[in-house]
Every structure is written in structure tokens, then in C-alpha cells.
Amino acid sequence: MPYGYEEWPKLSLESFKLGRELNLRSIKVGSINYDFEPSNIVITGMGGSGIVGDIVRDSLWGHNIIIHKDFNIPKWVDSRSLVVAVSYSGETLETICGALDALRRGVPVVGVTTGGRLASELEGRGAPVVKVPKAIAPRFGLPNLLYAVLGLLSHYLTIPEIDESISVQGDALRSELPGRLASFLKGYVPMIFAPIGLQAVAYRFKNDLNENSKTPAVVAIVPxxxxxxxxxxxxxxxxxxxxxxxxxxxxxxxxxxxxxxxxKNYSSDVEVVELKGSSRLSQEVYGSMLLGLVSVKLAELYGIDPVRTDPINTLKEKIRGINCPSN
Amino acid sequence: MPYGYEEWPKLSLESFKLGRELNLRSIKVGSINYDFEPSNIVITGMGGSGIVGDIVRDSLWGHNIIIHKDFNIPKWVDSRSLVVAVSYSGETLETICGALDALRRGVPVVGVTTGGRLASELEGRGAPVVKVPKAIAPRFGLPNLLYAVLGLLSHYLTIPEIDESISVQGDALRSELPGRLASFLKGYVPMIFAPIGLQAVAYRFKNDLNENSKTPAVVAIVPxxxxxxxxxxxxxxxxxxxxxxxxxxxxxxxxxxxxxxxxKNYSSDVEVVELKGSSRLSQEVYGSMLLGLVSVKLAELYGIDPVRTDPINTLKEKIRGINCPSN
Structure with a gap:
């Protein structure tokens, strides 16, 4: 299996350590103090980086974690919030605008990235950045980003057991479901039902179907x-x-x-995916890996390259020159 | 045109008044005081009632408005929040659980409904309720619910001009787009692109396609x-x-x-819907009406009754007996 899925357990552990070892509470950026109890955590990022926020919110269910997938950050966010800006490439304009806008407004910001402009802009201002290892594409670097964010947040919140969420990855890798599910979906629009507390798995699967399999998909969240x-x-x-x-x-x-x-009463075209693991984190990591493999298999059935995402490149080219919107 | 769309302008004005005329700031429920500046507003509701929250959030863009589509309300919501519980029938278990859970926790709650258990439970505790006129089904009563909520919120926030949002409704009613768009969509899964600040139009259209046309649809929010x-x-x-x-x-x-x-570079199967109106509220109301008409026309093309939603009845039956989840 290519695309680096077999490296996920190792990368998960390494990346958690990277976040954990950053001595976040000792940091000060001018008058911005990182030693506080955040009243909420805003996780900002787009696409393969943004889904990290969804998984963290589900995993730390009950905490006030806000997912932001847009430029800037909401007007009402202030110094009682912690902003985590996630951009795999470090070149995502939406996320750079948000991170800089937040810092300007006196909000503590942490960056999670492989480098790029996000890293240099934040570091230039003395703000903390976790630099994670690279992957074939942002979405294939999910453990790198996700576990680094969990490591960072462990300075403020209790994080669910990391070990189980790593051990279930092996089960996903060995599953025979991906091949069967890919054949089942070929030629159709997938409609994915998931419970609200595990919704990130459904959105991650949709995103992987979009990018890897060039397939549109419907996400339907219960209730x-x-x-x-x-x-x-x-x-x-x-x-x-x-x-x-x-x-x-x-x-x-x-x-x-x-x-x-x-x-099932109305249709026989139904497949059930049973998530493994006891915590929400484990279930989401297991589901993200298993269903990611489905999307790669489906791309193979369509005879297309999972890594190429031409329309995204076109759109990125178009926004490269524009300025961040004013708040 | 049946289904009461032509009544929307009248119902919009009437319902705004109903919300506006409730003397909200003078109310006290035990130690809960409604005369305060909310740090955020939680709008809770499901389906045709829940979409009201989405439209309000877009219309009052920049305010901290949280949409909640689940049982109970988030753990971190406290007495600095205002909860608006919207249930057309007043019998939506998710919303009833949320409203009562909030009141129990000392959070100010207002109900918006045609009556039912939500009204009686809230009134029994002295909490304010706006009772709105009935419609053929919750989704066809959108102006009744939406404008009542805007009227209520006018006690706390500045509301955009209501008049224009009512005058554009006439333009939507007279448009010839619905017939053409319905023929265009027949037999396909609609994939709807919308900007984040007008996302409620896309979700409302999806919901109307689901319920009226029995059609699945993909919503894709830019960026x-x-x-x-x-x-x-x-x-x-x-x-x-x-x-x-x-x-x-x-x-x-x-x-x-x-x-x-x-x-358009990749496909010729594209239709553009241009929203009318200068405010986000006007555009969303215009879009909701115009695209609602598309969904009704599409139902006619499929030869099905827009009002019948059998699977929802089955599900409602199944949850009638269950208890609210503990927080």
C-alpha cells in the first residue's frame, strides 16, 4: 500500500511528542500570554489541514472548540481564546490571513505546519510553531497534523488515551473492506450517514472521495x-x-x-462501516484511515491518480495575489 | 402556486411584530434575568425549524451566533448566553431536551413555536414563548419562524432592514427560473456551490430538495x-x-x-442562480423562496407529493419514547 499509510503509527507518536514538547505556557509574544485557561479554542485551517479541527472537536467532545474554515477569524474572538492555525504547506492564504489577523488583535496563536509562509510570519513575530514531517500531500499527512495539535492542546486540556488510537490503525491497514467498498461505490454518488459525535469521519471520507477519487459525496449527519x-x-x-x-x-x-x-427498508444499496476503538479519537482515526484506503482504491478503479487535484491548483493560482478581507 | 408561498410577505411582517412586541428584557424566570447583553446566542432547532438559525447567523454575520442541531445544548453554554429554541410543531424531542436542559442550568431560553409541548413546558416554568401562525408543513412556515426570531433578537442586536427582505419575495414569486431549474435537475444529484456568508441558502435548498423532491443533494461551501x-x-x-x-x-x-x-471549464451542466437584494438577509430570503419553488416543481416532475415525508414520520415514531441524553 503506497501513500504512506503504513507510516501513520510512527508519525502519530512522533508528532504528538513535537506538540507536547513545545513549552507553550512559557511563551509570551509582546503582551500576549500563553499561560492561561482558554475559554474556547479556535482551530482554523482548510481542506486536509482543516479536517484536523473537526477530528479534534469530536475527540474532545464537550469542550468549546470552534472550527473555522475561512479567511480571518470571527470578530468576537479575543484574548481569552487560543487560535490553532493549521496549514500543511504553510501557504494557505485563508489560514495565514486568520493567524495574522488574530495576533494583531492580541489573541494567542500557535501554528502547525511543515513550514512555508505561515511558519516564517509567525516565527518572525515570536509566535510558537510546530513543524511537522512532510507527506505525499496534505491529506496523507493527517497523523502529522492531528497528533501535533493534540500534543499542543495537552498543555490546556486532558487528551484521550493516544495509544489505542494508534493501535487501531493496524486494524484499518489489514482490513479487506476498502477493496469491496470501492467496487460498491464505483459509478455512484456516495451518501454517507454518521452520528454528530463522529461527524469528522464522514467529512474526512467525503474530502478523500473528492480529492483522491474525484467523486462528489453527500454527508448526512444524524440527528x-x-x-x-x-x-x-x-x-x-x-x-x-x-x-x-x-x-x-x-x-x-x-x-x-x-x-x-x-x-435498508427503501434500498438494498447500503453498506455499514463499523468503527473500531473505544474513544471517539480512536474511532475517528480508524475511520479516517480505513475510508481513506477506500478512496484510493476507488481512484484505481477509475484509472486516475489519487494525488493530482488540478482544479485546486487553478483556484490557488487565482487567489495567490489577493489581499486578506478586512474584518 | 399552492403551499402558501404567496402569503410569505404578510406572514413575515406579522411574525416580526410578534417577536418584537414580546417585552423580553422585562422577563425573569426565578434567578434567570433576560435583561443582559448576551455574549453569544445559541439557536437550537432541527430541519425546517433549525435552518432558521443558519439564516439568522448569516444575516447577522459578525455576531457570535451558534447553531445547535442536536439534543441538549453544549456543556459550556452558561447564563451569559441566550438560547432561542425553535420548533415549528413544538414536539421536536431534540429541541425540547435542549430548552429544558438550558433552563435547568440557569440559561435564559426563549421558545418560538406554533404550540405543542415546547410551549407548554416553557410557559409552565414562566419562560417566554412566541407563538407563530401555522403553515402546511414546518418548511413552508419559514417566514413565520424566521421573522419571529429576528423580532426577538431586535431586543439585543441591530437587525438589518426588514422591508427589502420582504419586497424581494415578490420577485422570487414571479421568477420563471423554478420551472427551468427543475427540468435541469430531474434525474440527477444536485451539487450546490455557495459562499460561506450565504451558506444558509444552499442548506435550505438541499433540505427542500430532500423533503419536497425526495432528492439527495451535495452542498459545497466556498472557500x-x-x-x-x-x-x-x-x-x-x-x-x-x-x-x-x-x-x-x-x-x-x-x-x-x-x-x-x-x-464550467469541466462541465456544461451548470446553472447560476443570482440572488437579489442588498443585505444578506434579503438574499437569503429571496434564495430560500426561489429555490423552494424549484423543489416543489421538481416534485411535480417526479409525480410525488411534496408534503409527504414518510421516513421522517418513522424516525419520529422511534424516538418518541426515549429520554434526553445526559450531558
Whole structure:
């Protein structure tokens, strides 16, 4: 299996250490003090870097963690927040604008990146940056970014057990599901149902289907999807259904089984993906890896290169020259 | 045109007044005081009621407005927040759990509903409720819920001009786009691109496609979609593209034109919907009405009843007996 998936366990451990070993609370940037109890944590980033925020929010469920996928950061964010700016390349304009905007406004910012302009701009101002190892493309460097952020956040919050989330990666690598699921999805638009507490797995799968398999996909989050998306099963469409089944709490687990029943009542084009691991973090890492492998297999079936993402390059070229929007 | 769309202008004005006329700041529920400056506003609700929160957040862009589509409310919400609980029927278990959980925790809660258990539980505790007029189904009662919430929030925030958002409704009603767009979409999965500041229009359209047309749909929000969804245009799929073009700020407007160019470079199955109105509120109300009409026309083309949503009834039946999850 190429694309570096087999390196994930090693990279996860290494990257967690990189974040953990940064002595974050001792840092001061002018009047900005990093030794505080944040009232919320804003994780900003786009695409393969931005999904890290989604996984962290689900993994640290119950904390006030805000995902921001846009330029700048919200107007109401102030010095009681901690901003974590994640950009694999360090060249993501949206994220650079956000990080610099936040620092200017007196908000503590930490960068997580392989280098680039984000690293140099933050370091030039004395702000902390964790530099993570490189991968074939941002999305294939998920453990590098994710575990570095968890390491950083361990200075402020209790992080779930890291070991199990690494050991389940081996199970995902050895699974035979990816080949079967790829054949199942070929030629169709995947419609992915997941519970709200594990929603990052569904969005990560969608993103991997988009980028690796050049395939659009619908994400339907339960319980909200029970009030709209679920109705679409009444007609036959060129879609295939994936149900992501995990363990969150009794009510949501019950609802997901009900959704599965309803979808199966209307369609036989349904596959269930059972997540492994006891914590939300483990389940999300397992699901991200397993379903990432599905997207790579699907690309193979379509005879296309998972790594090439031409339309993104075109769009990046178009925004290179523009200025950050004013707040 | 049935389904009550022609009543929207009248209902909008009436419902705004209902919210405005509630003397919210004078209310006290035990030790809970409604005369304060909320540090954030949590709008909780599901489906056709929940989308109200999305529209309000976009319309009052820059304020800390949190959309919550789940049971209970987040653990970190406290008495500095205002919770607005929106349930058309008043019987939505998720929203009832959230409203009562919030009140128990000393958070000011206002209900917006046609009645039901939400109204009686809140009123029984002395908490304020705005009772809005009924419609054929929750989604067709959008102005009733939306403008009542705006009226309520006018006690705390500056609300954009209401008049224009009502006058554009006439333009949507007279448009010939709905028939053409419905024919365009028949047999395909719609993929809807919209800028982040007008994202509620895209989600509302998706929800209406789900419920009225029994059709799944993909929502792709720019700039995030520039990093993943956009790649899917590289292969031919059973999808048709809708670009929602509006006015937010220079950077996002520029990016949306770039997205439109890229999609059109790869596919000729693209339709652009230009929103009318100068404020975000006007554009969202215009878009919600125009695209709602598309979904009703598409249902006609499929020969199905827009009002029936059998799978939702099945799911509601299944959760009727369960208890709210513990926090």
C-alpha cells in the first residue's frame, strides 16, 4: 500500500511528542500570554489541514472548540481564546490571513505546519510553531497534523488515551473492506450517514472521495439528517448509501440503528462501516484511515491518480495575489 | 402556486411584530434575568425549524451566533448566553431536551413555536414563548419562524432592514427560473456551490430538495469547497451543478466567480442562480423562496407529493419514547 499509510503509527507518536514538547505556557509574544485557561479554542485551517479541527472537536467532545474554515477569524474572538492555525504547506492564504489577523488583535496563536509562509510570519513575530514531517500531500499527512495539535492542546486540556488510537490503525491497514467498498461505490454518488459525535469521519471520507477519487459525496449527519436527508431514500437515485456505525451515547447509537433500518427498508444499496476503538479519537482515526484506503482504491478503479487535484491548483493560482478581507 | 408561498410577505411582517412586541428584557424566570447583553446566542432547532438559525447567523454575520442541531445544548453554554429554541410543531424531542436542559442550568431560553409541548413546558416554568401562525408543513412556515426570531433578537442586536427582505419575495414569486431549474435537475444529484456568508441558502435548498423532491443533494461551501469538493468536477458523474451567486465581500465574490469558471471549464451542466437584494438577509430570503419553488416543481416532475415525508414520520415514531441524553 503506497501513500504512506503504513507510516501513520510512527508519525502519530512522533508528532504528538513535537506538540507536547513545545513549552507553550512559557511563551509570551509582546503582551500576549500563553499561560492561561482558554475559554474556547479556535482551530482554523482548510481542506486536509482543516479536517484536523473537526477530528479534534469530536475527540474532545464537550469542550468549546470552534472550527473555522475561512479567511480571518470571527470578530468576537479575543484574548481569552487560543487560535490553532493549521496549514500543511504553510501557504494557505485563508489560514495565514486568520493567524495574522488574530495576533494583531492580541489573541494567542500557535501554528502547525511543515513550514512555508505561515511558519516564517509567525516565527518572525515570536509566535510558537510546530513543524511537522512532510507527506505525499496534505491529506496523507493527517497523523502529522492531528497528533501535533493534540500534543499542543495537552498543555490546556486532558487528551484521550493516544495509544489505542494508534493501535487501531493496524486494524484499518489489514482490513479487506476498502477493496469491496470501492467496487460498491464505483459509478455512484456516495451518501454517507454518521452520528454528530463522529461527524469528522464522514467529512474526512467525503474530502478523500473528492480529492483522491474525484467523486462528489453527500454527508448526512444524524440527528439533523433525520429531518431532511433521510427523505431522499423514497425515490431511486444514482446514489449508494454508507452508514458509519460507532459508539457515542445511547440515544445517538439508537438513532443510528433506526436510520440504518429506514434506509435498508427503501434500498438494498447500503453498506455499514463499523468503527473500531473505544474513544471517539480512536474511532475517528480508524475511520479516517480505513475510508481513506477506500478512496484510493476507488481512484484505481477509475484509472486516475489519487494525488493530482488540478482544479485546486487553478483556484490557488487565482487567489495567490489577493489581499486578506478586512474584518 | 399552492403551499402558501404567496402569503410569505404578510406572514413575515406579522411574525416580526410578534417577536418584537414580546417585552423580553422585562422577563425573569426565578434567578434567570433576560435583561443582559448576551455574549453569544445559541439557536437550537432541527430541519425546517433549525435552518432558521443558519439564516439568522448569516444575516447577522459578525455576531457570535451558534447553531445547535442536536439534543441538549453544549456543556459550556452558561447564563451569559441566550438560547432561542425553535420548533415549528413544538414536539421536536431534540429541541425540547435542549430548552429544558438550558433552563435547568440557569440559561435564559426563549421558545418560538406554533404550540405543542415546547410551549407548554416553557410557559409552565414562566419562560417566554412566541407563538407563530401555522403553515402546511414546518418548511413552508419559514417566514413565520424566521421573522419571529429576528423580532426577538431586535431586543439585543441591530437587525438589518426588514422591508427589502420582504419586497424581494415578490420577485422570487414571479421568477420563471423554478420551472427551468427543475427540468435541469430531474434525474440527477444536485451539487450546490455557495459562499460561506450565504451558506444558509444552499442548506435550505438541499433540505427542500430532500423533503419536497425526495432528492439527495451535495452542498459545497466556498472557500472550503475549493480544497476538496471542487476536485470532483474532474470526472463525469450523475450530478448537475448549481452555483449560488450573491454579494458578500470582494474576496468571497471573487472566489465564487473563480469557482464558476472552473466548474464550467469541466462541465456544461451548470446553472447560476443570482440572488437579489442588498443585505444578506434579503438574499437569503429571496434564495430560500426561489429555490423552494424549484423543489416543489421538481416534485411535480417526479409525480410525488411534496408534503409527504414518510421516513421522517418513522424516525419520529422511534424516538418518541426515549429520554434526553445526559450531558
Amino acid at each position: 439533523e439528517a433525520d429531518h431532511n436527508d433521510i427523505v431522499a431514500v423514497m425515490l431511486k437515485h444514482p446514489v449508494k448509501y454508507i452508514i458509519i456505525r460507532g459508539r457515542t451515547d445511547d440515544v445517538h447509537d439508537y438513532l443510528m440503528r433506526a436510520v440504518e433500518e429506514v434506509v | 472550503e469547497a475549493d480544497h476538496n469538493d471542487i476536485v470532483a468536477v474532474m470526472l463525469k458523474h450523475p450530478v448537475k451543478y448549481i452555483i449560488i451567486r450573491g454579494r458578500t465581500d470582494d474576496v468571497h465574490d471573487y472566489l465564487m466567480r473563480a469557482v464558476e469558471e472552473v466548474v
